Amino acid sequence: MRNDNSLLAPPLSNNIVLISTKLNSPVLVPPLSRQELPLFKLDVSLLQRLSLLSSPLQGLLAKISTLVYCSHPTSNRITDQLHLVTAISPFLHFSSDAAVEVHTPEEEVVIALGSNVGDRLHNFNEAIRLMKMSGIQITRHGCLYETEPAYVTDQPLFLNSAVRGITKLGPHELLSVLKKIEKDMGRVDGIRYGPRPIDLDMLFYGKFNIISEVLNVPHERIWERPFVVAPLIDLLGSAIDSDMVASWHSFSKQTGGLFELWKKLGGDSLIGKEGLRRVLPIGNQLWDWSKKTHVMGVLNLTPDSFSDGGKFQSVETAVSQVRLMISEGADIIDIGAQSTRPFASRISVEEELDRLVPVLEAVLEIPEIEGKLLSVDTFYSKVASEAISKGAHIINDVSGGKLDSSMLNVAAILGVPYVVMHMRGDPCTMQNSENLHYEDLCKQVASELYMQAREAELSGVPAWRIIIDPGIGFSKKTEHNLEILMGLPTIRGEIAMKSLAVSHAPILIGPSRKRFLGEICNRPDASERDPATVAAVTAGILAGANIIRVHNVRDNLDAARLCDALLKQKRGPHMM
Numbered sequence: 001m002r003n004d005n006s007l008l009a010p011p012l013s014n015n016i017v018l019i020s021t022k023l024n025s026p027v028l029v030p031p032l033s034r035q036e037l038p039l040f041k042l043d044v045s046l047l048q049r050l051s052l053l054s055s056p057l058q059g060l061l062a063k064i065s066t067l068v069y070c071s072h073p074t075s076n077r078i079t080d081q082l083h084l085v086t087a088i089s090p091f092l093h094f095s096s097d098a099a100v101e102v103h104t105p106e107e108e109v110v111i112a113l114g115s116n117v118g119d120r121l122h123n124f125n126e127a128i129r130l131m132k133m134s135g136i137q138i139t140r141h142g143c144l145y146e147t148e149p150a151y152v153t154d155q156p157l158f159l160n161s162a163v164r165g166i167t168k169l170g171p172h173e174l175l176s177v178l179k180k181i182e183k184d185m186g187r188v189d190g191i192r193y194g195p196r197p198i199d200l201d202m203l204f205y206g207k208f209n210i211i212s213e214v215l216n217v218p219h220e221r222i223w224e225r226p227f228v229v230a231p232l233i234d235l236l237g238s239a240i241d242s243d244m245v246a247s248w249h250s251f252s253k254q255t256g257g258l259f260e261l262w263k264k265l266g267g268d269s270l271i272g273k274e275g276l277r278r279v280l281p282i283g284n285q286l287w288d289w290s291k292k293t294h295v296m297g298v299l300n301l302t303p304d305s306f307s308d309g310g311k312f313q314s315v316e317t318a319v320s321q322v323r324l325m326i327s328e329g330a331d332i333i334d335i336g337a338q339s340t341r342p343f344a345s346r347i348s349v350e351e352e353l354d355r356l357v358p359v360l361e362a363v364l365e366i367p368e369i370e371g372k373l374l375s376v377d378t379f380y381s382k383v384a385s386e387a388i389s390k391g392a393h394i395i396n397d398v399s400g401g402k403l404d405s406s407m408l409n410v411a412a413i414l415g416v417p418y419v420v421m422h423m424r425g426d427p428c429t430m431q432n433s434e435n436l437h438y439e440d441l442c443k444q445v446a447s448e449l450y451m452q453a454r455e456a457e458l459s460g461v462p463a464w465r466i467i468i469d470p471g472i473g474f475s476k477k478t479e480h481n482l483e484i485l486m487g488l489p490t491i492r493g494e495i496a497m498k499s500l501a502v503s504h505a506p507i508l509i510g511p512s513r514k515r516f517l518g519e520i521c522n523r524p525d526a527s528e529r530d531p532a533t534v535a536a537v538t539a540g541i542l543a544g545a546n547i548i549r550v551h552n553v554r555d556n557l558d559a560a561r562l563c564d565a566l567l568k569q570k571r572g573p574h575m576m
Contacts, residue, residue, distance in 0.1 A: 105168055107206040108244055109136070110235060111178065112162045112219070112228050114199035116149065117186075120159040121281050123198045125415065127181055128163065128462075131200075134177045140164035141457060142231030143504050144464035146286055148275040150225065151193035159286075161464060162203065162231035171205045175215050178202065203232060207247035218251045226265045226276055233262050234463070234501035241498070278504060280464060282417050283373060283393045289506045289546045293560040296332040296375065296549040297325035298512065301355045302339040318359045319366060326368045328553040332394070333369075335360060335387075336377030340398050340474075342515075344427045349382045356387065364391045375419070379403040381410040388414045394467075398423055398474065400452035401459075412460030419508060420456055422449045422471035430475040441480055442487040445470050446494030453495075453502045463501035467547070469508040478516040485511065485536060488543040510549035511536035512556075534559045542566065 111131070115123040128138060142162040149155045167174060178200040185198045203219050210217040222228050236258065240246050249257025256263070270276045272290045279286035299321055301312055312318040322333055337355035338347055356376070363369060375394035376387035381404045384395045396419040401408040403426055411418045422445050424435035438444050453466050470484045470491055484491070488507060496503035511517065517532035518524055530552045537548045537556050541563035550556040 106166050107168075108164065108166055108204075109174065109202065109206070110162060110164050110204040110232065110248070111136075112160070112199075112201040112203050112231070114158050114160050114201075114227075115197055116156045116158040117195045117197040121286075123185060124159060124161065126185060127198050127200060130181045130184070131163075131165070131177075134181070135169055136165045136167045136174075136177070138163050138165045138460075139458065140235050140499070141462035141464060141501060142234035143278050143501050144281065144286075144462075145227060145230055146277045146279050147227040149193075150227065155195045158227065160227045160231060161462075162228070162235055164235045171202070171208070171210050171215060171217060172212070174205065175202060201228075203228070204248050204251070207244060209251065218248075223252065223261060226262075226270055229258070229262050229265055230271070230276060230278075231501075233258060234499075234504065236500060237496065237498045238493075238500060239497040280417060280467075280506065292564050293541050293545070294331040294547045295329060295553055295557050295560060296334050296508070296547055297322075297328075297330035297553045298549060298551045299325070299333055299335045299359075300339070301335065301337040301359055313355070315358050315362050319362050322363050323366065323368055325553045326372060329557040330372070330553045332373040332375055332547070333363070334375040334377050334394075334396055334549060335363070335392075336396075337383075338378065338380075340377075340379075340427045342427060342431045346426070346428070349380050352378065352380060352383050353386060356383065357390065360387060360390050360392065379407065381406040385410055385414065388416055393417070394419065397421065398471070399426070400449075401456060402452070408456050408459035408461060411456065415465070417465050417467055418456060418461050419467045419469055420449065420452045421469035421474065421508075422452070424448075424475040435475045436477055436480075438480065441483050442490040443494050445484065446491040449491070450495045450498050450502060453505070454499070457502075463499070463505065466502060467506045467508055468495075468502070469510065472509055472511045473514040473516065476516075478519050481511065481514070481516045485509070485539045486543060488540065488545060492544060506546040507544060508547040508549060509537065509540040509545045511540065512548075512550040512552070530555055538563055 113124055113127060117123075124144075132138060140163065145160045147158045147160050149158055169177060182196075182198055182200055187196050187198060201219050202215070202217055203222055205217045208217065219228075222232070236245055236248075238259075240249065240257075249259075252258050252261045254260040254264070271278050272288070277286075277288050278290065279288050281287070299312060299318060301318060303313060312321050325333060335356065337352045337359075338344075356378075360374070360376075363374065373394060374392040375396045376384060376392045377396045377398070378384050378387070379397050379399040384397070384407065388395070394417045395407075395411055395414070397407060397411075398421045399407075400420040400422065401411075402423075423430055425432070429435060449468055449470065453463070453468060456466060457463055470488070472481050472484055476484070488509075492503045492507070512533045513526045513529040517529045517536060518526065521529065521532045523529050523532065533550060533552065534555050537545070537550065538559045540548065541560060548556055548560060
């Protein structure tokens, strides 16, 4: 027996043992305590000569050439070590590559995705679907990145991301599953680092450092690849919230963990450059929302909306208003057929569709809509599904999935961007005293908004499809709305503690013509609140908003352009 310090286990619990059938193949057995413990090699023939092993285990070990296991550093007695092997014997089983693996029922894993052949986004969606069918429960998604190829540069741009999940598969079983998915999706042997429809790499498996002839975990080239580290970081929170996450940070061998590694690679300064763009798939494009503030024009088809209720109920007037907003520079048209003003009565799905569908169909026919995006403002899943089937691109749900239990699953199936807005209660109850009570507004809005986004993600809506809206005017007093406009960085920061991916999502704000502006400026008529709206969206953009939802497109677009110029100037001439 020799002490082999070349294989050291990180702080782990005793929930996996790998025993190789191949001579001298290095494998990992974690320690029984949360200390770093040395690993030892022991010749199986020696074990067989001792009586501590049960007969079934002796028969199994007779087929094994090398056993790697661990022991407490305070005891080198073979009897202690053999008791360990005997204790785990009921849990041994064979995996598909003839290694013997022992593991707990579930392990948390991180898997990187890459694609640069064919419909890259479809490839991601299909790979995730196949992973779920193969026993991998996806719990988190990184952001989506379009990246320049590495190593072999004469090939198309890649999409890259990563997912975090839970599986009962052992590491070599998981590897086999990932390789099968790659093969089934058309990947063939070719140039290393060359084009591929899908690339699935196991970055982390539980807390374990695994080394074998076919598998290295953590993946050996993580540390040199920004396109891998960026989505990996997204899967974490800025606060280290578990031993599992702490162990992943420890693998980086940096004092500051993965965050320090990311900083050394260039960090957030890399994002937005041609080689690493954070994007959101929308329509037939990959949308880089960092380039400018996007303007969403409001079209209300309701008789009772607070600002323009009854003005656009006919198809003709509605289409005319869409043409006007597009001519004034709108990037997105948000069509709503149900009022969500305070104390508004709820209409049925059927009535909402009767208002919405004729206008939506007519708008999709006008030539001006080419290159623009359509959003449907609804909390009904059936309305969302019908609108997307007709050609809308975005679901804008003021309830964040809370008013229709089917909405999140439907949004996941539809595969379109989903706006999660913060609201307590519903439009009838959102302004009652209970829903207006906050101890720490920005912190609580961030926490509640994160939980809504988390529910969406667990339902199958990837973080790379989520847009967040802090809900100005919904369950908020005047002072609350002002605090949100100034506190967007705080809201992002609070969300980042739990999920960096969700914190990176585009922020949409909608202060346009709302009551708090009238109260401050003494403008009881909503149509007279456009100047105040310009001031409000200016504050919001400078604080980090990416999309502004407004009634008056022309004036607010001017404000957005000026804010974008100011922000670029602040970042430096090289960003202009």
